[in-house]
């Protein structure tokens with residue numbers, strides 16, 4: 448019997464990643480898509496050979512009885528969509544960020560636990576081969592004691608000209624909750640999601656309300672409500688310091704930087720592509736170097752979720768980690784808004 452899959456939010460990520468992957472599996476069938484606009488839903492369903500579409504999720508659950516649900520709605524609606532899917536006893540794969548509020552991410556995590564359902568988030572960068580290679584070497588002690596980590600998710604002129612990315616209420620914020628959260632998850636994952644002690648952050652809105660066009664199209668500067676860059680120091684309980692830099696728009700040299708660098712007392716590592724380096728007797732030494740970063744992260748992320756649904760014990764970005772990262776993101780925004788450090 449094929450497992451029945453429903454998509455909540457038939458937009459671009461649902462089509463390019465979720466439906467595209469589910470269609471490669473013979474053990475799954477996408478039975479329905481839910482959205483708000485009937486015309487675009489019809490066309491989504493037709494293009495992707497999905498038999499039914501609904502503007503009412505309650506009706507969809509009653510008629511289709513899906514077992515697996517992908518939540519691909521805008522950030523603001525992740526919470527209600529995930530909770531409804533869990534209440535209907537589905538396993539859920541939710542796009543990032545988990546939610547807008549940490550309290551909501553906590554409820555999602557606890558509901559999944561109480562219902563005995565799988566809840567996973569699409570933090571797909573951690574599924575790159577580069578990450579598993581670096582993580583294995585960390586576990587074998589190659590880097591020694593890691594005490595400083597740089598997390599960069601930077602775009603020089605990449606304010607998105609589509610979707611809701613500049614709308615604070617729907618998105619919950621700017622580059623931190625959209626881009627920075629990806630690299631932050633990668634860093635926390637290789638460090639085994641350590642406990643955070645304190646965060647200090649500062650954010651800026653210096654460009655998005657003045658310009659109206661960038662590498663990712665045009666936006667309305669009068670509706671630019673989010674930060675365009677944010678910088679934070681995150682102190683971990685084990686003494687390690689994470690420095691986070693994230694931007695949609697920032698006058699830096701590179702067009703874009705998405706990376707994590709880890710500094711240990713024996714060696715350092717850069718994640719994308721994986722590279723590990725040290726020095727011996729005054730010479731710089733490369734211990735490991737991949738030429739290119741693994742591009743195939745998204746399908747590995749969703750494949751892991753499906754494998755877990757089918758009973759395999761594979762790694763996921765799970766509800767507990769989703770709650771932890773949402774707490775951290777919330778604390779970073781609070782610190783930036785209040786202009787003071789926040790203890791967790």
Ligand SMILES: NC(=O)c1ccc[n+]([C@@H]2O[C@H](COP(=O)([O-])OP(=O)(O)OC[C@H]3O[C@@H](n4cnc5c(N)ncnc54)[C@H](O)[C@@H]3O)[C@@H](O)[C@H]2O)c1
Pocket residue numbers: 455456457458459460461481482483484519520521522524542543544569570571610611625
């Ligand atoms: N993992 C990644 O790298 C990645 C990449 C892109 C987007 N995303 C995430 O995916 C989500 C969707 O992004 P997108 O770019 O596909 O946006 P999108 O605007 O293309 O699609 C969102 C869809 O949800 C529908 N929708 C809105 N409110 C709804 C509701 N209450 N119930 C059901 N459907 C609703 C919209 O009509 C639209 O079709 C966002 O949370 C975003 O952060 C993640």
